[in-house]
Amino acid sequence: MLTDYPAAVDAARAGAVGRPRFTPPRETLLLAAVALGYGLAQIGSWRLDLGWDETIYVSQVDPDVPTAFFSAPRARGVTLLAAPVASVTSDVTALRIWFTLLSAVALFCVFRLWFRVIAPAAAVVAGLLFACLWVAVYYGPQVMPNLWVAFSAVAAVAGLLRVTAGSERHDLDRTGLLALVLGAATMTLMRPSDAAWLSLPLVLGVLVVRSWRTWTAAAGLFGGLALGALPWVVEAYVRFGGMLERLHQASEIQGGTGFNPWLLRRTVQTLDGPLLCRPCAPDPVSPLHVWWVFVLPVAVLVGVFVAVRHGRTGAALLPTLAAASIALPYLFLLEYTAPRFLLPSYALAAVPSGLAAHHLLVRAGRWRPVAIGVVAALLVVHVASQGAVLRNRVDAAARNGNGYTAVAERLHALGIDGDCVVSGYRAAPIAFYARCRSRMVGGHDGSIDAAGLVALSRRQPTVVIVRGSRTPPPYAQSWAEHPLPRVGHTRLRAFVAPRS
Template sequence: MHSARLAPGPQGQRLRQDRRALGLAARPLPWLAGVAALFTVLQLVLVVPGTGLGWDETVYVSQVSPQAPAAFFSAPRARGITFLAAPVAALTASTGLLRGYLAVLSGCGLFAALWVWRRLLPVPVLALAGVLFSSLWITVFYGPQVMPNLWVAYGALITVGCFLRVVRAPAGGAGDPRALLGLGAGLLLAGLMRPSDAVWLALPLGAAALLVREWRRPAVLLVLVLGTAAGCAEWVVEAYLRYGGLAERLHRASEIQGGMGLHLAFDDQLRALEGRSLCRPCEVAWRQPATAVWWFALPVLAAGGVLAAGRRGRRPFSVRDGRTSVALLPALTAVSLAVPYLLLIDYAAPRFLLPSYALLALPVALCLVWLVTGVPRSLRTAVGAAVAVALAAHLAVQFAVLEGVLSRGRATRDAVGRTAAELRREGVRPPCVVSGAEAVRIAFRAGCASRQVRGHDGSITRAGLAATARTVPVAVLVTGTNEPPPFARGWRVAPLPHLGGLRDYRAYVSPSATP
């Protein structure tokens, strides 16, 4: 094939024409760098200015930040995203600088994840896949956040792309050693960020490597095991050091997530697409169905991409064929990664499915390109215009949802700042402790430790908190008709600013706090 491609005869000429038609001759660097740069600019312009740390972000940042003592680190969490944020979070309390650093880093991550696929897909298809994924409101919103899911998505793209590059190489040849290293690196990244996701990522690849005879390579299976184990190692070691063992940590993690079992969360995910970062419990009305149109189209377009890839293969619709596998394997792996979040937990967060969306963007892009180029020439203009209009409408919905999410986030940031300032006026200054409703973010903003006496983040007993209050300022935050612990009922009550959906928000301040 290589000699035919270079031959000056009719066959070589036809191959060159085919490559130009498919975009295979396009240079990947400017296309992919342009997509990554656009993604970074969107974050810097839309998301970075004025957004504060979310609740989960605060937990991750507090592990390395000098601003306040570390918040309780619960069993399901992994420290990979903290390691990623540490170079900036450990040196400055500026959320803007941290966001800017992660925006640039996430743009570089998108470029690297797409670059792996440059030998597998036509460059324009790959660039379109990058645009489709990076323009989702979920992707733009979480790009500069201290959250692990986008980085799992990058790890998934790198892992599946490198896997295909390794197994598609001729058996017994030198292959592509860089791709083998990339396979392990992708799993390492995913495991550091979310160990459970790394397992769901490795499972379909391991199955493919065993079931497809041409793909049975000991080196691939070994790297799948070692990469997953290396990524999960820190989490496993910490399980024995802090949680009493791996089984105990897994049990506690399952409890915090509501108990792993058969829970259909499809409807929860649909509601969350309206702009809810967390829907738990997700017993809310579905007011904006238009925000989920793309979600219903996603499996149809992905299946179309697999079929479109198969039509060009020597054995149509066969996983063994190279052209089919570049669309089919990402789709199957995306399904595997979505299983725990659609079938095993009873709540939803849109970010959970980011790895699946990243992989499905590849066959979807293939389908869209085929819709335009696979029809007769007389229809291409009309079909292309219809696809362009549909994409424009999709983007309009995505950025409308993003604007609402950002507006609410900035309002919450301001409210958290006002609440922390009010506590400081009441004498709750470092060293200090804050407990109760929304304690994590408010404590971090005020420079205090956050400690809870019950719930998922229970880290101190009531007796311990009462004893602490005798020596350092303590504030117990309460909402509505809830009452403070008995030891705090005689403390000074300070009304607090309205924060989100919290009503009658107030603080019970210990006598050790002097205004």
């Protein structure tokens, strides 16, 4: 059942049942075990090279790598997370280990915050449900922002509920206030557009719900959002000519927004398929791998019903509304999709789902053994299917995205080193590994035109990378052609500019 905001529970756990005060409660140990398993499950992904987006984020703080072009839609939050390691070493494995540790600790901390909002066992189940998703494990060690938006959203919602519950008792929950401020600031720092959608239900709650209309809740929420948005706003005026211009450029790069009735089908398709669908072939999906996403709405509704019956409506309704709010643009309004986009929605939906599973087990009565068996069987099937998808995704990423080190070594042998420039196919990751600057002619990361690149090639070692048998751009067709090692299964050719 749902736990009341428990002052007495902590006292009981502190030693009233004969345990020493420093002994962690059982649920805390269980959640720690979930976080440990979540971290261990990420080890298989450490062998992956950095992808396109990752190299752009890391290059901003790696002193040994020229800074890559930072386009309008990007935000610098995940770069700050990478800075403690990337500023010291360029070793990719060290960066993977660092993010694995961070993500495991974050999962423990954000779901631990819910122990004072819902039953601790329900919070443990919620953390377990999220930790079992292949997409949550896959992006744990990666330098990408979506998972961190998910963690910070879970923290912000828990923080708001704890602050408002404390206000009703005229008792300030300092941990809850800190979670609210840091959660709101972090999700805005990571992805301001996601934070705007996620914060809508929270802002409405603070403005509309009478018991939530407190200075503490309002200051914590709006202060955190403003604090996280400040770097993005400052950069908008320094580099892009203002907020409206940056938003306009970001919308152009992302393809704009508009109702897209086919996006929902493509989203389901990516649940066991490509990491990016822009667009993707209509490959069939395995029912064994996607069944959970059809059970999820039912579990969420049951969790909300349980919360309402126990007089704790906000504990399930607020994360549900936040999950639905952030899911809306990614299910209906964009022109493309990727499984990582819905990580915040999955993390928030795990809370009412955990409530539903916990209530089923607690209230099963004499049918409890049957309920436990059913839940355990479903969990085993879920973990096995998600593990299979994870292995497939990691193997596919290794096949298609590893090999940049060999390409960089070949470029160095061709004289592309020092103050060098790389353009063309996969320019950002190749330039990162070759310690060159990536300069794209057009596209999402376009930072130079053809005439500018040709002029640059007269002063610096410059190469254009071409995929397979494709024709190089006109300005590079007379440049010296050299074969390169493959990246995955992709054959590459280098067109090296003549030296002046």
